[in-house]
Amino acid sequence: MPKSASDKRHFIIAAALIAVSTVALYFLLERGMPLPPGASTEAGIIDNLIHWHLAVIAFLFSLVVVFMLYALVVFRKREGDDSEGEHFEGNTVLEIVWTVVPLIFVVVFAFYGINTLAEVTKAGPNEFEVEAIGQQWSWTFQYPNGVVAAELYIPINQRIHVSMQSKDVLHSFWIPEMRVKQDLVPGQNTEIRFTTTKVGDYKVRCAELCGRSHYSMETPVHVLEQADYDQWMSEQAAAQNVAVAQSAGATE
Numbered sequence: 001m002p003k004s005a006s007d008k009r010h011f012i013i014a015a016a017l018i019a020v021s022t023v024a025l026y027f028l029l030e031r032g033m034p035l036p037p038g039a040s041t042e043a044g045i046i047d048n049l050i051h052w053h054l055a056v057i058a059f060l061f062s063l064v065v066v067f068m069l070y071a072l073v074v075f076r077k078r079e080g081d082d083s084e085g086e087h088f089e090g091n092t093v094l095e096i097v098w099t100v101v102p103l104i105f106v107v108v109f110a111f112y113g114i115n116t117l118a119e120v121t122k123a124g125p126n127e128f129e130v131e132a133i134g135q136q137w138s139w140t141f142q143y144p145n146g147v148v149a150a151e152l153y154i155p156i157n158q159r160i161h162v163s164m165q166s167k168d169v170l171h172s173f174w175i176p177e178m179r180v181k182q183d184l185v186p187g188q189n190t191e192i193r194f195t196t197t198k199v200g201d202y203k204v205r206c207a208e209l210c211g212r213s214h215y216s217m218e219t220p221v222h223v224l225e226q227a228d229y230d231q232w233m234s235e236q237a238a239a240q241n242v243a244v245a246q247s248a249g250a251t252e
Helices: 005-032 041-074 092-121 226-251
Strands: 128-135 138-142 152-155 159-166 171-175 180-184 190-195 200-206 218-224
Touching: 005 041, 041 092, 041 190, 092 190, 128 152, 128 171, 138 152, 152 226, 159 171, 159 180, 180 190, 218 226
Parallel strands: 128 159, 152 218
Antiparallel strands: 128 138, 159 190, 171 180, 171 200, 200 218
16 A cells, blocks of 8 residues: 555556546447437336446456556656666555455445346236247247237337247347347247337347348337227237138138
8 A cells, every 4th residue: 555645646646547537438338339229117227237337347447457557657667777676565455455345346236136137027917928939030929819920019018028939949039129138948938028118119139149040030029009009909810810710611
């Protein structure tokens, strides 16, 4: 730890530079990797977690790099100076600090992450149920009343529960604006939940490399007002009943 006025001055200057670097780097990370507009309750929760991680990343990077560059510039060997550097032993207090502080950071963020995961995956009352089936390289959606669609239609302001199956290989259900993602594992049922907050058209994408046409495995997602969703579902159910009746008549 600093013992002289000169030592303290160096630490103060380095600390100020670290603070400036942290703010600047956080700003660059946030602006350089913008998130798409959130469209779910979970988006705000996950965005907060991401921003805190960016802040810690910016601080840790600045802490290491600024100290290193400051030492290289300020304490570099001057021309004509052939003297040896001052000998000093380790500092117990400093070693305890740089061991305990990172440990505290890890524990705090682990607790934060576990709480966030629990919050975005918890089941809610009166969930809207839909089943997603993934296969190379398309999505199919099945509703409880038997309606099957190639595009996902869901109502606004609903807790959506998507149960998922894969017919072949690993896939991953991802709607960026909802900020949640879950793998589809062959032979297993997986699930994902999110609460819609904005009417609009989005896309569900496969976020797991699944073969030659993985890039094209995406399909529209439509978040509708409840009345619009009810109308769409009525039309789909009526069309399905007609198709069933025609099929039954053709087999007689």
